[in-house]
Amino acid sequence: QVTLKESGPVLVKPTETLTLTCTLSGFSFSSPRVGASWIRQPPGKALEWLAHIFLNDEKSYSTSLKSRLTISRDTSKSQVVLTMTNMDPVDTGTYYCARYNLRVGHFDYWVQETLVTVSS
Amino acid sequence: EIVLTQSPGTLSLSPGERATLSCRASQKISGGYLAWYQHKPGQAPRPLIYGTSTRATGIPDRFSGSGSGTDFTLTVSRLKPEDSAVYYCQQYGGSPRGGFTFGPGTKVDIK
Numbered sequence: 001q002v003t004l005k006e007s008g009p010v011l012v013k014p015t016e017t018l019t020l021t022c023t024l025s026g027f028s029f030s031s032p033r034v035g036a037s038w039i040r041q042p043p044g045k046a047l048e049w050l051a052h053i054f055l056n057d058e059k060s061y062s063t064s065l066k067s068r069l070t071i072s073r074d075t076s077k078s079q080v081v082l083t084m085t086n087m088d089p090v091d092t093g094t095y096y097c098a099r100y101n102l103r104v105g106h107f108d109y110w111v112q113e114t115l116v117t118v119s120s
Numbered sequence: 121e122i123v124l125t126q127s128p129g130t131l132s133l134s135p136g137e138r139a140t141l142s143c144r145a146s147q148k149i150s151g152g153y154l155a156w157y158q159h160k161p162g163q164a165p166r167p168l169i170y171g172t173s174t175r176a177t178g179i180p181d182r183f184s185g186s187g188s189g190t191d192f193t194l195t196v197s198r199l200k201p202e203d204s205a206v207y208y209c210q211q212y213g214g215s216p217r218g219g220f221t222f223g224p225g226t227k228v229d230i231k
Contacts, residue, residue, distance in 0.1 A: 037220060047157075047165065047208055049220040060216040063121050096164060100220075105212065106155035106170035113164060 002026040004036075004111040006097050011117050018084040022097030022111060029078045032056055033102040036080040038071065042093035052100065053080055087118045122146055124209055124223035132229045139196040141226045143209035148189050153212040156185055156194045159225070160205045168207075169194060196228070204230045 008020035022036060035054040041047050051071040052060045061069050070083045080097065094115050098107040123146040131139055143154070151172040157165040167176040169185035172192060182197045196203055209223040 039222075046206075046224045047159070047210075047222040049210075049222055052216070052220060054216065058216045060219045062219070098164075100212070104170050104174075105153045106167050106176070106210070107157070107165070108167055108170075108176070110164035113162075 002099065002109045004097055004099060004109055006095070006111040006114050008095075008114060008116070010115060011119065012087050013120050014088055014118060016087050018082075018087050018091070018116060020082045020095055020097070020114070020116075022080045022082075024078050024080065024099060029075055030055060035100050035102075036073075037098050037100055037107065038080075038082045039096045039098055039107075040091075040093045041096070042090070045093075050084075051082060089118045092116065092118045121219060122149060122211060122213060122221055124211060124221050126207075126209060126223040126226050128226060129224075130227045130229065132231065133199055135199055135201060135230060137199050139194075139199060139203070139228055141194040141196075141207055141209075141228075143187070143192040143194070143223050145190045145192075145211060149211045150214055151188050151192075153214060154185075154187070154192050155210045156183075157208045157210060158203075158205045159208060165208065199228075199230050201230050204228060 005023045037052040038050040051069050053071045068085045073080050094113040097111040099109040101108045125144045127142045154172045156169040159165040173185045184195045206225040206227045208225045
């Protein structure tokens with residue numbers, strides 16, 4: 001059974017760096033056909049894709065946020081980590097980790113939401 | 121970067137009616153990488169359709185997808201009150217450089 005678990009702070013201060021960790025289990029973390037993305041949703045707004053890592057370690061970033069984002073993986077722990085620097089109150093929102101399955105071409109598993117608030 | 125546009129922004133319908141949601145891409149995309157999700161407050165998005173027209177696991181046949189090139193459609197037939205949600209289309213550019221994008225969503229309200 002595929003499961004995703006997310007961990008990270010629920011409150012960060014402006015200018016701080018956010019670090020979110022997604023632990024994936026129930027499938028081979030070395031499969032070339034799957035990867036993981038971070039997606040967020042500010043309150044009252046649409047879903048916004050942030051970053052993706054393929055399990056061959058290729059990475060892809062949102063053009064508008066690329067300078068602030070780093071995505072990485074720890075294969076030994078089956079984890080994908082997102083860091084976002086210089087956090088601002090506009091970054092407040094729900095952050096999701098989701099598995100993308102190239103075989104079926106969609107985000108097939110999502111983690112339960114984590115609300116991150118940026119406030120001093 | 122491919123931009124997805126969805127219309128209408130909001131749809132208000134009655135139970136039993138049909139909803140037709142549109143998703144338009146700024147450039148041609150591979151239909152194999154066009155998906156639709158249903159998103160309700162307090163929940164993670166739920167996959168509905170992938171590969172333009174294939175229903176995800178457990179999705180009833182009231183949900184159907186179609187389209188190609190730059191124009192894609194999600195149709196929800198025989199609407200039920202529990203279909204009230206925001207619906208997003210999403211594409212993958214086929215390579216790391218292509219990235220991923222979501223449309224702005226269509227809010228469907230069933231009363």
